[in-house]
Amino acid sequence: MTNSKSVVILGAGAWGSALATLAKANDHKVHIWSRRSSRTLEKLVEDADIIVSAVSMKGVRDVVSQLQGLPLSPEIIFLTATKGLDPQTTCTPSQIWQEAFPNHPVVVLSGPNLSQEIQQELPAATVVASNVTSAAEVVQLVFSSNRFRVYTNADPLGVELGGTLKNVMAIAAGVCDGLQLGTNAKAALLTRGLTEMVRIGVHWGAKQETFYGLSGLGDLLATGNSPLSRNYQVGYQLACGKSLTEILTHLQGTAEGINTTKVLMLRSKQQNISMPITEQVYHLLQAEVTPRQALLELMLRDIKPEYNE
Ligand SMILES: NC(=O)C1=CN([C@@H]2O[C@H](COP(=O)(O)OP(=O)(O)OC[C@H]3O[C@@H](n4cnc5c(N)ncnc54)[C@H](OP(=O)(O)O)[C@@H]3O)[C@@H](O)[C@H]2O)C=CC1
Numbered sequence: 001m002t003n004s005k006s007v008v009i010l011g012a013g014a015w016g017s018a019l020a021t022l023a024k025a026n027d028h029k030v031h032i033w034s035r036r037s038s039r040t041l042e043k044l045v046e047d048a049d050i051i052v053s054a055v056s057m058k059g060v061r062d063v064v065s066q067l068q069g070l071p072l073s074p075e076i077i078f079l080t081a082t083k084g085l086d087p088q089t090t091c092t093p094s095q096i097w098q099e100a101f102p103n104h105p106v107v108v109l110s111g112p113n114l115s116q117e118i119q120q121e122l123p124a125a126t127v128v129a130s131n132v133t134s135a136a137e138v139v140q141l142v143f144s145s146n147r148f149r150v151y152t153n154a155d156p157l158g159v160e161l162g163g164t165l166k167n168v169m170a171i172a173a174g175v176c177d178g179l180q181l182g183t184n185a186k187a188a189l190l191t192r193g194l195t196e197m198v199r200i201g202v203h204w205g206a207k208q209e210t211f212y213g214l215s216g217l218g219d220l221l222a223t224g225n226s227p228l229s230r231n232y233q234v235g236y237q238l239a240c241g242k243s244l245t246e247i248l249t250h251l252q253g254t255a256e257g258i259n260t261t262k263v264l265m266l267r268s269k270q271q272n273i274s275m276p277i278t279e280q281v282y283h284l285l286q287a288e289v290t291p292r293q294a295l296l297e298l299m300l301r302d303i304k305p306e307y308n309e
């Protein structure tokens, strides 16, 4: 097949494995690498067309620095699928990749993509975004199929922030359901959560409209309503009285929202941006408030117009 690409996926977790399944189903040559792999990264990336990073945030700088020492073809496209923020710099993963590889195109993939549903071959849609349109189109072709619809987008920062910021709201949504607060409360929470995502995201440099697409609202709806989301599970179990340590001991995989909440608190304080839901999620994760106290804090904030910001 002439359009067959060589795809190397870094990270053999839930998301790396699901992305591998999608690319393989389209007859691409796919190799998955993890830090436990017997095969060296150098050998694997030798003839790669696309390097996909599906490691969790805490692994991004490690894999970037491993790749930096290797001779890479200038044609290689980097695709990042991590939904997190760097705790030291507050940078997004794509900013880290682009800084390390300034001459390569970097593409972001993000959307409502619960990996378990994708592994069950249920239909889903996603967004691939880049400043280099041709690179986004290559990635679009590699992953598109009759069960995975891939849209391109020219706002990589907005696409990446949508998938990242919604993890904080997914924790809050889990709390909302765990406390059995009802459908009205959930709708209010997700809507005001989106307002908060837009507020900080636009200040960051992202486009407002991007947050109303698949990678923002779409992913917020998916993870804010599904027990398959690890972030949602964290919130749900906190509402049921478990401690964060207890929850993390049994959680399958990564809940990026925990780190993202801390990074967002830092950034919103530095830049004086109001993020009341994020702030309550932060206090809850620090065990400084109970879920009921967090709810009351939000309900008893000063009354104000819906849009004055
Ligand atoms: N699961 C999902 O539904 C989706 C997840 N995502 C995002 O994808 C990212 C990965 O999530 P997911 O696959 O679910 O998480 P998992 O916890 O299942 O996997 C994390 C992966 O990251 C690797 N990793 C962690 N630290 C390092 C490191 N220092 N060096 C090399 N590899 C490292 C792990 O390797 P090891 O196994 O060796 O620890 C593992 O392969 C997250 O940012 C998540 O938000 C995005 C969309 C959907």
Ligand SMILES: O=C(CO)COP(=O)(O)O
Binding pocket: 083, 111, 112, 113, 114, 115, 163, 167, 170, 219, 222, 223, 228, 229, 230, 231, 232, 254, 255, 256
């Ligand atoms: O981002 C996701 C789906 O789009 C996965 O959500 P969790 O990381 O909360 O499981």
